[in-house]
Amino acid sequence: MATSLNLYYAPGTCALASHLALEYSGAPYQATRLDFKQQQQRSPEFLRVNPKGRVPALVTDRGVLTETPAILQFVAQSFPQAGLAPLDDAFLLAKVNEFNSYLSSTVHVNHAHKGRGYRWVEADDSASLQAMQKKVPQTMTESFTLIEEKMLQGPWVLGERFSTSDLYLYTISRWLEGDSVDVQRFPKVADHLRRMDAQPQVKKVLASQQA
Amino acid sequence: MATSLNLYYAPGTCALASHLALEYSGAPYQATRLDFKQQQQRSPEFLRVNPKGRVPALVTDRGVLTETPAILQFVAQSFPQAGLAPLDDAFLLAKVNEFNSYLSSTVHVNHAHKGRGYRWVEADDSASLQAMQKKVPQTMTESFTLIEEKMLQGPWVLGERFSTSDLYLYTISRWLEGDSVDVQRFPKVADHLRRMDAQPQVKKVLASQQA
Numbered sequence: 056m057a058t059s060l061n062l063y064y065a066p067g068t069c070a071l072a073s074h075l076a077l078e079y080s081g082a083p084y085q086a087t088r089l090d091f092k093q094q095q096q097r098s099p100e101f102l103r104v105n106p107k108g109r110v111p112a113l114v115t116d117r118g119v120l121t122e123t124p125a126i127l128q129f130v131a132q133s134f135p136q137a138g139l140a141p142l143d144d145a146f147l148l149a150k151v152n153e154f155n156s157y158l159s160s161t162v163h164v165n166h167a168h169k170g171r172g173y174r175w176v177e178a179d180d181s182a183s184l185q186a187m188q189k190k191v192p193q194t195m196t197e198s199f200t201l202i203e204e205k206m207l208q209g210p211w212v213l214g215e216r217f218s219t220s221d222l223y224l225y226t227i228s229r230w231l232e233g234d235s236v237d238v239q240r241f242p243k244v245a246d247h248l249r250r251m252d253a254q255p256q257v258k259k260v261l262a263s264q265q266a
Numbered sequence: 267m268a269t270s271l272n273l274y275y276a277p278g279t280c281a282l283a284s285h286l287a288l289e290y291s292g293a294p295y296q297a298t299r300l301d302f303k304q305q306q307q308r309s310p311e312f313l314r315v316n317p318k319g320r321v322p323a324l325v326t327d328r329g330v331l332t333e334t335p336a337i338l339q340f341v342a343q344s345f346p347q348a349g350l351a352p353l354d355d356a357f358l359l360a361k362v363n364e365f366n367s368y369l370s371s372t373v374h375v376n377h378a379h380k381g382r383g384y385r386w387v388e389a390d391d392s393a394s395l396q397a398m399q400k401k402v403p404q405t406m407t408e409s410f411t412l413i414e415e416k417m418l419q420g421p422w423v424l425g426e427r428f429s430t431s432d433l434y435l436y437t438i439s440r441w442l443e444g445d446s447v448d449v450q451r452f453p454k455v456a457d458h459l460r461r462m463d464a465q466p467q468v469k470k471v472l473a474s475q476q477a
Contacts, residue, residue, distance in 0.1 A: 160367075183398070187394070
């Protein structure tokens, strides 16, 4: 078992999901904030931790873990008493991973075309960057329509059972307003966001990230 | 345990990784080919299987699973005797999931900007689509530089231990030539590709996909 855990994060990023998982796990952990405005994620010090220059990065006794879906399952498996994933059921666990993988490879990617389009076209190609930004409300709406109608069982992603998928969905639902999508179009998602906002662990982590 | 497994795939897609996992598992399975040229992935019949209109989609006795990283772990957990993942070690399993998640959320996404840029800009915006296509060799080179230097231990992704990450890496390495990236720039990746090409399970699955 990892006895020392340190999560690198930045406010407003997908690292919130991993931060929440650590908080819900009940385990001791540290959280280290990076200042993206100062490009700390590109500093030589941090690139030695995570050569991708991204967050989240979770430093454990055995090495560094990156990628939200991987960190979420690692925390759930390391602290099974927290009940963050259906570890005893390969199919249900795959449903959790399916949901988390969709968020990382499709929904987060949709969102990233608003502010990080330079990943996929030249950084000075303002016409293409604007074309990407313009479509973000549509792609996010399409993804959340699928989540609302086909994926989120309610009240939690898996139905009655809470899981890491709820932490990750909450993290990305919080981006909708900035992406010019009204979450009220999606009643189950909006209800999920309200329930998560009210959880003491969520309030605690958000306060610590802003402190 | 799922007793009936049917994988929907199309040749040339990332569904190859899941197809290989099923073959390596030793379990009986069916594979059903979709004709993307005829847009079968958008047919009402298939949208009832997978509303995302994508492959892979694995039909099991308990429901449908999508998203490559989720399917790969499901197959590994369902058929543990095949040794496709370090199921008894949460950290190593997280390294497998980290690798697979990077392939799905970053490398596959890079590649998709060549032929599926219409996901992120309007389909008639040929200037933006071309700008995306133009950067694909660069983004794929950057990703494979990271894989070569930091992620692929060799001979397999985890070192001496074979895993689903090898099936998935092989699937995406095969795209490099079409993305105008010379795999020989990456000696470990090129060696990995050769080793995988020589595996009888790989030959069998590729032949069946082309039959």
